[in-house]
Amino acid sequence: MLEIRSARKTFYKGQADEKVALDALDLTLQTGEFGVVIGSNGAGKSTMLNAISGAMPLDSGHILINGDDVTNTPVHKRAMRIARVFQDPMLGTAASMTVAENMLLAELRSKSRTFARGLNAKRLSDYKERLSMLGLGLEDRLDTRVELLSGGQRQSLSLIMAVGGSPDLLLLDEHTAALDPRTADLVLNATIRAVDALKLTTLMVTHNMQHAVDYGNRVIMLDAGKVKLQIGDDEKTNITVATLVDHFSVKSDAMLLGA
Amino acid sequence: MMEFISSTFTSYVALFPVTLAQSLILAFVVMGIMIPFRTLHFPDLTSEGAYPLGGCVCGMLIAAGVNPALAIIAALLCGFAAGCCTAFIHLRFRIHTLLAGILMMTMLYSINLRIMGKSNLSIFGTGSVFDWAPFVTPGFPASKIIIAGIIGAGVFLALNWFFKTERGTAMRAVGANPAMAEAQGISVWVSTIGGVGLASAFSATSGALMVQSQGFADVNMGLGILINGLAALMIGEAIVGKHSVFRQLLAPFVGAIIYYQLVSLCLAAGMPPPDLKLATGLFVLAMLALPSLKRGRGGAPAREKFRE
Numbered sequence: 001m002l003e004i005r006s007a008r009k010t011f012y013k014g015q016a017d018e019k020v021a022l023d024a025l026d027l028t029l030q031t032g033e034f035g036v037v038i039g040s041n042g043a044g045k046s047t048m049l050n051a052i053s054g055a056m057p058l059d060s061g062h063i064l065i066n067g068d069d070v071t072n073t074p075v076h077k078r079a080m081r082i083a084r085v086f087q088d089p090m091l092g093t094a095a096s097m098t099v100a101e102n103m104l105l106a107e108l109r110s111k112s113r114t115f116a117r118g119l120n121a122k123r124l125s126d127y128k129e130r131l132s133m134l135g136l137g138l139e140d141r142l143d144t145r146v147e148l149l150s151g152g153q154r155q156s157l158s159l160i161m162a163v164g165g166s167p168d169l170l171l172l173d174e175h176t177a178a179l180d181p182r183t184a185d186l187v188l189n190a191t192i193r194a195v196d197a198l199k200l201t202t203l204m205v206t207h208n209m210q211h212a213v214d215y216g217n218r219v220i221m222l223d224a225g226k227v228k229l230q231i232g233d234d235e236k237t238n239i240t241v242a243t244l245v246d247h248f249s250v251k252s253d254a255m256l257l258g259a
Numbered sequence: 260m261m262e263f264i265s266s267t268f269t270s271y272v273a274l275f276p277v278t279l280a281q282s283l284i285l286a287f288v289v290m291g292i293m294i295p296f297r298t299l300h301f302p303d304l305t306s307e308g309a310y311p312l313g314g315c316v317c318g319m320l321i322a323a324g325v326n327p328a329l330a331i332i333a334a335l336l337c338g339f340a341a342g343c344c345t346a347f348i349h350l351r352f353r354i355h356t357l358l359a360g361i362l363m364m365t366m367l368y369s370i371n372l373r374i375m376g377k378s379n380l381s382i383f384g385t386g387s388v389f390d391w392a393p394f395v396t397p398g399f400p401a402s403k404i405i406i407a408g409i410i411g412a413g414v415f416l417a418l419n420w421f422f423k424t425e426r427g428t429a430m431r432a433v434g435a436n437p438a439m440a441e442a443q444g445i446s447v448w449v450s451t452i453g454g455v456g457l458a459s460a461f462s463a464t465s466g467a468l469m470v471q472s473q474g475f476a477d478v479n480m481g482l483g484i485l486i487n488g489l490a491a492l493m494i495g496e497a498i499v500g501k502h503s504v505f506r507q508l509l510a511p512f513v514g515a516i517i518y519y520q521l522v523s524l525c526l527a528a529g530m531p532p533p534d535l536k537l538a539t540g541l542f543v544l545a546m547l548a549l550p551s552l553k554r555g556r557g558g559a560p561a562r563e564k565f566r567e
Contacts, residue, residue: 053442079444092442094435097428104425105432109444113425145502161443 002029002052002169002201007061009047009225021047022058023225029169029203029218031066034195036212037205039222040248045205048222049173052203054078065168080110083167085158085175092158095147099138099157102146103127106161130160134190152183159187163194170195172204188215209241221247263528271527275520280403282519283411284468285487289495289511290414291338291462292488295356297507298422299434299454304360304485305345306462308367309338311481313463315371318380318476327388331467338463339456341367346455350448364481371478379477387471403472410468414461415508422504430454431504483536490539491518493546 009022021044029035039045050056052063054075062071065081083106086092093102104118104127124142132139134156138149146154155175162170172191176184192215195202206212212219219236221229221244229247231239288310295303313334320330341363348359372378392402421427432440433450441447462484470476495514500506522539526532 055438055441074446075441076444076446079442084442091436091438094432094439096435097431101428101431104428105440105443105445108425108429113429113445115421115424115426118423118425118428 001031001064001066002027002203003062003064004028004048004052005062005064007048007051007063008059009044009051009056010059013059020225022051022061024061025222025226027220027227029201031201032199033218034200034202034216035204035218035220036216037203037220037222038207038209038212038244039228043222044225045222046173047225049084049171049203049205052169053082053084053171081168082171083109083162083165083169084171085155085162085173087174087177089151089154089158089178092161093146093154096145098143098145099131099149100124100127100142102157103131103142103161103164106164110165110167130164131157134160136186150183152179152187155179155183155187156190159190159194163198163200166198166200168201170200170202172202174205174207177207209244212244213239213241219244223248267524267528271524274523274527276400276404278519278523279516280400280407280472281469282491282515283404283407283512284465284472285484285491285519286407286411286512286515287414287461287465287468288484289488289491289515290418290508291458291460291465292485293492293507293511294458294461295455296489296492297434297501298431299451301346301349301356301434301451301455302360303342303345303356303455303458305342305363305367305455305459306488307360307481307485308364308371309341309459309462309481310466310469310484311371311476311478312341312367312374313338313466314470314476314480315374315380315466315478316463317467318382318470319374321382321385321387321471322380327386327471331388331464331471334463334467335460338466339460341463342456342459343452345459346452350451368478375476375478378479379475381475382470383474388468389471407468410464411512415512418508419505422508483539486536486539486543487518488515490543490546491515493543494518494521497546 004025004027006024006026007022008024011019011021025044025048037045037048047056051058054070054073058071062069064070070078070081084092094105100119104123107123127142128139136153136156138153138157141149146157149157155178159175175191176188179187188211194200204216217233217236219231219239220227288306291306291309292303295301316337317330317334320333321327345359345363348354348362349356354362389402389406392405395401395405422431429440429445430450430453432443432445433447433454437447440450466480469480491514492511493514494517495510495512498517499509499513501510522535525535525538530538
């Protein structure tokens with residue numbers, strides 16, 4: 001379970017271009033719930049995700065994961081419970097290292113690292129099996145450096161790395177936005193399958209209204225650093241892209257077109 | 260013309276064993292430059308201060324009658340501490356790695372002078388680890404080649420093992436992508452401080468071995484060691500490559516051996532020693548410029564990194 005309690009974050013405090021990114025934001029996500037976060041640019045979506053992962057400290061407020069206050073826990077310690085897929089495929093993987101080494105790093109996310117050999121035969125065959133589920137042929141490229149993979153392959157790898165070890169919380173930061181439509185569908189389908197199969201507590205940020213309508217248990221709309229609207233399980237079955245767009249304070253055709 | 264070639268060749272061959280011994284000792288500095296530069300993406304200048312630091316510490320201890328092997332271990336620990344300081348300065352105060360290295364190397368100059376109390380110290384005639392080489396007469400280059408070679412092989416095997424362990428893989432990840440490493444639960448601080456410390460420990464070890472080999476320590480012995488090391492690293496990587504742990508670790512040794520033989524060849528051919536640094540600098544520049552020349556005009560795009 002994820003709880004955000006009156007989180008505040010202001011950028012450029014005291015300067016002319018002061019910007020309130022999070023304005024006493026409250027949000028609770030139950031264990032096993034799949035929340036889809038939408039909102040216009042500058043609504044605070046990325047700030048919220050960065051605050052949850054620990055990459056950005058809050059000015060005030062608290063973040064709890066499964067009841068434990070992690071507000072002051074550094075990123076690498078929170079990583080034991082949180083997995084994240086970034087928008088930029090470059091960010092989520094170590095480019096100069098091999099596919100297998102990246103899988104190893106992810107596997108050790110929630111474990112303590114020892115002086116034992118990293119890539120042993122058991123692990124390699126396990127990685128092979130997990131990667132084969134993607135159907136991209138990555139299982140035969142375990143020794144390939146990740147920088148030689150395409151953006152879609154890298155992002156699929158990031159996803160497999162993130163869902164491995166069943167994290168307490170999965171953060172997806174517009175993780176299909178940088179991909180071509182076909183690859184984006186592939187990665188998104190793999191995401192949905194993994195989240196369903198492992199019953200992961202998930203928070204997905206998206207600009208795609210159709211995805212917000214189609215996937216997840218709950219739509220969370222952010223505006224000016226607050227939760228403006230939440231549409232839960234029962235209502236969510238009836239919403240359409242048009243009704244979602246109606247809730248945006250600033251409307252643009254791009255939202256409808258983008259869907 | 261024939262006479263020039265034959266005289267060059269004769270003096271080069273005469274220098275060969277001495278140069279080989281020297282290059283095996285200096286391979287540790289090259290290793291100390293390679294680890295931050297390649298594995299951690301932390302361009303580090305500490306070696307220019309850590310190398311004489313190792314030399315001064317070792318020289319003083321041997322002059323005081325300490326066992327030469329213990330003196331090397333003490334030098335190694337001092338070098339480790341110096342490297343840790345550089346990494347800490349960078350991480351804590353967000354000072355650029357190069358500036359952190361320059362600060363450290365400048366401060367180390369005074370520290371080295373303080374350690375020795377004077378600018379140079381002769382330990383000629385006292386024992387050294389090279390006396391323990393089996394089968395050969397102490398004092399000859401062969402003993403240095405054997406001892407430095409054994410230590411070098413040990414270091415190579417140990418690092419080749421370490422960088423494939425779970426912890427070693429994590430350390431490499433910090434260099435490959437620090438944000439990703441952090442998101443995978445790896446402490447960037449621990450890996451960076453440990454890695455740069457390790458590298459400087461190698462530089463200091465090299466200084467300590469060099470002092471025992473040449474029989475004296477000098478505060479200025481580090482002058483230009485960095486650029487020599489870089490040149491050696493470039494040569495090594497050009498020959499053995501750098502796309503696997505094994506090759507990346509082999510490059511400093513191969514590079515050091517070949518680079519110092521090339522230097523020896525230049526000197527044997529009558530190149531004035533003062534010109535050597537200019538030649539080395541131009542060589543390193545050429546090696547670094549090569550990728551951008553291949554890419555065409557315009558140079559690399561300006562990079563900016565922002566981290567809140």
